[in-house]
Amino acid sequence: MSGAKSVWFGIGFVLSVAAGKTALVSALLLDEGLRTLPVISSLFVVFFVLTGIVTVISYRFLGQMIVSKYDARKLAAALQEPGKENIIEMHARDWGLSKAETEVAILVVKGFSNAEIAKMRGSVLSTVKTQLGAIYHKSGLENRYQLIAFITDEVCQAAKARRRDDSAKQHRAHPKAVSTPNPEASVTKFAAHQRATKMQMNAKQ
Known part of the structure; x- marks a missing residue:
């Protein structure tokens, strides 16, 4: 309407x-x-x-x-989306980020603007900017673009490592069949060949 x-x-x-x-x-x-x-x-x-x-x-x-x-559901969905938040939470412990700063970093990496983050978290814009400043200071990154690039690169590296692990597990679970030589079979085949050769020579005579 x-x-x-x-x-x-x-x-x-x-x-x-x-x-x-x-x-x-x-x-x-x-x-x-x-x-x-x-x-x-x-x-x-x-x-x-x-x-x-x-x-x-x-x-x-x-x-x-x-x-x-709606904002609460949107915030929950953004925070629970797999991949990037796991990487941020891992680095958040090393960087010493608070819970609020970690949530803000996750939302920044997922592409939300400062105004959207403030609305979704029920805070004012100045608070979000202050939290972002603390994130950049603690992480050693200069701006949101470096933060996004850093986390995206980490996600790609993690995805590649996971694919390598899955490939290795699949190879161990289904190894290629290696043929083992059978000496008896080889001898039998050689004897049959010799008999066939003798039969052909007798037939020519």
Whole structure:
């Protein structure tokens, strides 16, 4: 639903609720003498304003909840994606990174901007920048591009090593068959050849 349609839908909803409340109060609580146009109009205005305020607050609250849950799922998926985070966590211990700095480093390597990281982690942009400065200082890297290149290279090296290990394991599990010479078979084959040769010579004579 587009923004304009959402606004008109909200206004129509508030008008409907306000009209329903006004009619209900007029029918049940007001005496016939008080059911005048000014009184009913005043009731309608009051109900319209109150319903509008409640609707706006509820809409914003629900919207923030939905966005927060989406950001939380996005953050969890990014942190759990295999490969790069394992390399970062391994180096984080050597570099002395905190848990928060490790998470920020993982998100940087996965391609998220500082603003996106701040939103996903529920922090301000200045905090993310401070954490990045600490990451660069502790790791000896100068910027996010060097961090991404360093971790990407480590992932490639790890993938190559894993392929070599898998190939070695497969070779050990299925070794190539090596033929073993059989002396008896060779002797038998030679004797048969000799007999065939003698038979051919006798046949020519």
